[in-house]
Amino acid sequence: PSLDCLEAEQRCLQDQSCMGLYQLLEYCSAEEAVAPLGPDARLECLEAQSSLQHYRPLQVCKCQRGSRREEHCLRVYWTVRFGEYEVSPYEELELNLLRNIEMYRMASIVSGRSNKCLKAAQNCGLFEKCGSLRSEYVVACTKPVTQTDNSCNRQKCHKALRRFLERVPEEYSFALLFCPCTDTLCGERRRKTIVPSCSYEENQRGEERVVKPNCLSLQNYCSRDELCIDCSFSVTLRKKIDYFALH
Numbered sequence: 387p388s389l390d391c392l393e394a395e396q397r398c399l400q401d402q403s404c405m406g407l408y409q410l411l412e413y414c415s416a417e418e419a420v421a422p423l424g425p426d427a428r429l430e431c432l433e434a435q436s437s438l439q440h441y442r443p444l445q446v447c448k449c450q451r452g453s454r455r456e457e458h459c460l461r462v463y464w465t466v467r468f469g470e471y472e473v474s475p476y477e478e479l480e481l482n483l484l485r486n487i488e489m490y491r492m493a494s495i496v497s498g499r500s501n502k503c504l505k506a507a508q509n510c511g512l513f514e515k516c517g518s519l520r521s522e523y524v525v526a527c528t529k530p531v532t533q534t535d536n537s538c539n540r541q542k543c544h545k546a547l548r549r550f551l552e553r554v555p556e557e558y559s560f561a562l563l564f565c566p567c568t569d570t571l572c573g574e575r576r577r578k579t580i581v582p583s584c585s586y587e588e589n590q591r592g593e594e595r596v597v598k599p600n601c602l603s604l605q606n607y608c609s610r611d612e613l614c615i616d617c618s619f620s621v622t623l624r625k626k627i628d629y630f631a632l633h
Contacts, residue, residue, distance in 0.1 A: 391462040391475070392455060394443035404441050406530035408465065410434045413528050415465045422511070424521030430529060438466055449475045503565040509558060516558040519550045527584040538584035 398404040414431035417423055423431065438444060444466045449459035463475040510516040523546035531539055551559055 388448035389443055389446060391444070391447035391449055391459045394447040395462045397443050398441060401441075404438070404444075407434045407438050408444070410528050410530070411438070411465050413524065415461075417524070424518055427521040427525050430525050435466070451476055502561075503567055506558075506561040506565045510554075510562050513554075513558055516550075516554045516562075519546075519554055520562070523547045523550045540584060543584045 395408070398408050411431065411434050414423070414427075414434070417427070418431075422428075444462075447463065449456060449463055453459065460475055467473060510520055523543065526546035527538055527543035529538060
């Protein structure tokens with residue numbers, strides 16, 4: 387029997403160079419299901435896919451129909467086949483049935499008729515400046531520094547995020563970055579693609595990624611940082627001015 391894709395995924399995640407490429411392709415797969423990627427982001431995705439060609443377990447793995455973790459297995463299979471739909475995740479499967487499964491997979495990723503994060507992402511994609519600058523920060527925040535170091539360049543990530551916030555109108559940027567989620571799938575997509583973990587998580591040398599700080603700890607940190615206090619005050623003041631101008 388063929389190698390199961392779940393086992394192939396576990397092997398990949400134990401290899402630093404494979405893990406970085408695989409996690410980048412996870413972003414590519416989820417994002418492409420919502421809206422076409424920008425040219426820079428698509429190039430990064432195709433390069434990552436090409437680099438994973440040498441990792442044979444992920445290239446030859448298959449899924450077992452009806453298994454308990456079939457959905458997870460299918461997600462792994464399609465992640466490493468970014469943009470490829472004329473192939474089968476099963477040993478034998480007719481092409482029309484495969485296409486139906488692919489449509490179901492895409493629908494599950496973007497499910498939710500009231501998914502405000504999906505709506506915000508689509509609106510951003512329709513506005514050229516928002517779409518291009520978003521692709522820029524996503525690439526900067528998901529690309530590993532090296533093949534052996536899975537962490538990203540946080541300085542470049544933050545620089546790209548600042549460009550996005552400074553140049554994109556708030557009606558697009560705020561709707562995208564602060565959209566509410568009401569289900570797990572929406573939350574997972576938001577966590578992976580809208581606010582990349584590189585922008586707020588840090589690696590400690592020789593250790594696992596540091597636990598994410600909660601909102602209260604960030605508020606406490608901001609109260610001790612002069613630049614953060616100044617920005618917070620400016621935003622609050624501007625909101626008050628806007629409020630009184632409208633009333």
